[in-house]
Amino acid sequence: MKITNISTLCLSRPHELERQWVTAKVRVIKADCAIVVVETDEGITGVGEACAYGQPLIIRDWIDWYSPLLVGHDPTDPRIVPSPHNKSWAHDCAIGGLDSALWDLKGKIAGKPVSRLLAVHPLQKVRLYASSGCRYDWRIRPEQLIDEALEYIAAGYTAMKFRIGTDWTWDGVTVDRFLGLVRELAQTVNGRMELMLDGNQRLTIDQALAVAKELERLNFRWFEEPIPQADIDGYARINSSVAMPITGGEQFTTIEQFRPYLEKKAYKIVQPDAGICGISAVMQIAEVAHRYGVDLCPHNWHNGLMTMANAHAVAALPNPIVLELCMIQGPLQWDILQEKPPIVAGWLELPQSPGLGAGIADGLESRYPYIEGSYAITVER
Numbered sequence: 001m002k003i004t005n006i007s008t009l010c011l012s013r014p015h016e017l018e019r020q021w022v023t024a025k026v027r028v029i030k031a032d033c034a035i036v037v038v039e040t041d042e043g044i045t046g047v048g049e050a051c052a053y054g055q056p057l058i059i060r061d062w063i064d065w066y067s068p069l070l071v072g073h074d075p076t077d078p079r080i081v082p083s084p085h086n087k088s089w090a091h092d093c094a095i096g097g098l099d100s101a102l103w104d105l106k107g108k109i110a111g112k113p114v115s116r117l118l119a120v121h122p123l124q125k126v127r128l129y130a131s132s133g134c135r136y137d138w139r140i141r142p143e144q145l146i147d148e149a150l151e152y153i154a155a156g157y158t159a160m161k162f163r164i165g166t167d168w169t170w171d172g173v174t175v176d177r178f179l180g181l182v183r184e185l186a187q188t189v190n191g192r193m194e195l196m197l198d199g200n201q202r203l204t205i206d207q208a209l210a211v212a213k214e215l216e217r218l219n220f221r222w223f224e225e226p227i228p229q230a231d232i233d234g235y236a237r238i239n240s241s242v243a244m245p246i247t248g249g250e251q252f253t254t255i256e257q258f259r260p261y262l263e264k265k266a267y268k269i270v271q272p273d274a275g276i277c278g279i280s281a282v283m284q285i286a287e288v289a290h291r292y293g294v295d296l297c298p299h300n301w302h303n304g305l306m307t308m309a310n311a312h313a314v315a316a317l318p319n320p321i322v323l324e325l326c327m328i329q330g331p332l333q334w335d336i337l338q339e340k341p342p343i344v345a346g347w348l349e350l351p352q353s354p355g356l357g358a359g360i361a362d363g364l365e366s367r368y369p370y371i372e373g374s375y376a377i378t379v380e381r
């Protein structure tokens, strides 16, 4: 079997005004998607989603540039797969999509789900956590966060991650005020779902230490990216101050990047993403992290095909815990697939069909034509 063609579908869907969301100073105005399609001379096609943070058109450009290296070759030949190199975000996202598409293809050729190529006894379903909590506005009605949590409980989810809201300087938000909202949320949820907080690298170390202590008291599952990523010693300090896991590394694409964080005990959970670095790199990072007693819970934003790639990886991990599911992507998220996989009581049931088990729908480019420009705009108040 030989690869005959590689292409990239670039898709968008504008968010309705009421569905646009603001976190920090960023207003997100549309959903984007980039899907890498690898065709073969035997009519079998592999598909993989590249994280749209890399910008679909730049991702397509990288895929086109790599294409001559792969066309004419056997898709199962490991020598043809380029590696993420941590020099360009778009490059590594493109590799993420391409690597996932090649795994889909390898699964279809072997007649096995990707998770079974990655592990002998993978899970058949993966626990999801509802990821959002980034629509509340400190000026308008921060309690919207609590309404959102109740919606997810009603929908059957047993865990939720939220963010720290709109820019704190706009409304004089302090750690105390923030923790007031966090306590109200924890009280309302009252053990019905696990909670995680993502600081998106926005806190100072003193703020982060105070927040971490309170989150631990409230039995939070983890505290993600509390401070700027480059401060490894700061991470190590926060991580040693609480038993609750400090997590991070969603932007990292190589094992080398994780090494100093692992050696300095900066994270208890690492969070690479198959859409950003590929399934191969995620599994490699998991193996190295496991040596340090560190678990892996992938970052997983954007759309359903990437969710399937990350779900197969989670199912095959040495210690599978939970998978992120973006709750605010809108209809594009699952419309890209022929069929949405079953999500029952917060668990994603992995299709046991070959590959990723997720074919892409027809006519996507005419239904969701790509809208040029960034998915987000910076706002000031």
Ligand SMILES: [Mg+2]
Pocket (backbone or CB within 6 Å): 198, 200, 224, 225, 250, 299
């Ligand atoms: Mg995050």
